[in-house]
Amino acid sequence: MKLAVLLWERHRRPLGNLRLCRELAVAGEKRGWEISVVTPGGLLHSSHWEYRWNGTKWVMRSFRGADAVYNRVPHRRFEAQPSFFSALEQLRLWGIPGWNPGFFSKDQVIRSWLARPDLAKRVPGTQLDFEPYQLMSEGDRWLLKPCDGRAGEGIIEVHRVSQNTWAWRWQRRGRVSKDRGSLERCSAFVRRYTRGRHYLAQRQIALATWRGHPFDFRTLWQKDSAGRWRLRGVGARAAGRDRMTTHVPWGGRIAHPHQALEDSFGTRAEEILDEVLKTAASAVAQLDRSRAGRLGEMSIDLGCDREGNVWLFEANAKPMRFDEPEIHPAYLDGVFETARWAKGHLTGLGESEGANRPPVSGRPAARGVPRSIRD
Known part of the structure; x- marks a missing residue:
């Protein structure tokens, strides 16, 4: 099978998380998968090109189709471009399914959770x-x-x-x-x-602390080949000194979820962690339901206050890398499972959430499948 990762392009060079694409290429080779990188510019060009990792660099070649497309376009502003929508339409006409329709908008995520009473009580005012x-x-x-x-x-x-x-x-x-x-x-x-x-x-919620620093949780979810949501991992992040967030690039620190909870709640740690995961699972299901079951992966950010109450904060349609050694390999495995589900259950890639779709510019999308795909 073949998976194409949708990125952006600048000066005919792919732009985005190429480290992830290389990891998928290496992991895919061991599993019998072919991995390529595609871009709106390449898909819409008359010659239809893609990029393939040859072990040392990304090499341009004719696009040879794909069983599924994984949207990892790196910035929201790129998803607002007419060429992005044209590329989605082109993939639909070729009958190539995909997942990750686009970035989430925080207000739409909150509205979705507020529509379900058991989740609404978990959302801060x-x-x-x-x-x-x-x-x-x-x-x-x-x-x-x-x-x-x-x-x-x-x-x-x-x-x-x-x-x-x-x-x-x-x-x-x-x-x-x-x-x-x-x-x-x-x-x-x-x-x-x-x-x-x-x-x-x-x-603002007064978060529980680990070693004197407020911490929260990131949970990673992906659909398996049967379309069931699977938890791939949960991590804890503690804020750095005088920092506003727990993001590691901004000074946050990685903590073990159970150990972080034990630091504040002792023997209640396991009970609270179970509630965190239960709440996250419900939040994932609600977001997917509100988008007609087209989502294939997401991460959910949660926290607990100093009394142990669990709170929902955010959802991310394109999760950032989890640095825990046991989570990232599980994520890579999950990508291939999600691709199998997308191939069997989806048509097209959908649209970015909440985007004001601009007029599609340029030539009409070609209905005929490129020669390289037919061959």
Whole structure:
């Protein structure tokens, strides 16, 4: 069988997570799979090209079809391009199925969870649309998150420190800055910083700590060849000193989930971890149901507060790498299982969630299968 990984392209060179593609190529060879990289530019060109790993570099050649396509286009802005939608249409006309229709939008994820009562109680108090001055006036601690954000980029943390003083921190390119001042000054900063992007506001949860650092959980889920959701791994991440998120690239630390829970809850650790996984499984099923069962993988971020209550935070359609040595190999195995499911159950790749689909530009998608595919 053959799996094509959909990336982007710049100057006729593939752009995206090529390390992952190389790992899939090596793992696939051992399993009898052929792996190639495809791009919208290559699929839409009259000669239809792809890239194949030859052991030392990626080599361009004629596109020879695929049993399934795995969307790993690296940036949301690329998925908003007309050529991306044209490529999806081209794959549909060729009858090549795929999964990972596109990045999630945080507000759509939250709306999906709020529609199910048992999950709604696990979502921190959320305002999907808010006016900064009014929000700040309510007091409490708030996290403001860009709906199109990733890895904690662009988040703002706001809280009241005294009768007339508010403090706020924000993260940009992994760097945390902070300031404080009046309600008017704080709300003016929020308006200015969030201008042009859709943000949601969530009440900040006082997370349980491991070795004095707040921690949360990342769970990785993939569909097996029969379309059943399987947990591939769960990891814990502790925030670095003076950091706003637990992401490892921004100073977070890897922890063992059970050990992290034992540090705060002792003998209750196993009970709480079971609840974390049960909640994550329900969250995955609800998101998949809201998208007509077309999803093939995702990660769910959760946390527990200092009383042991479990909270749902985010879902990621294109999970970042899990560095735990036992999780990444399981993920690679899972990709091939998901590809088998996609081949037997899906048609086309779908569309990016919440995207305002632009007009498809350029020549019409070719209905005829390229000669290299027919051969």
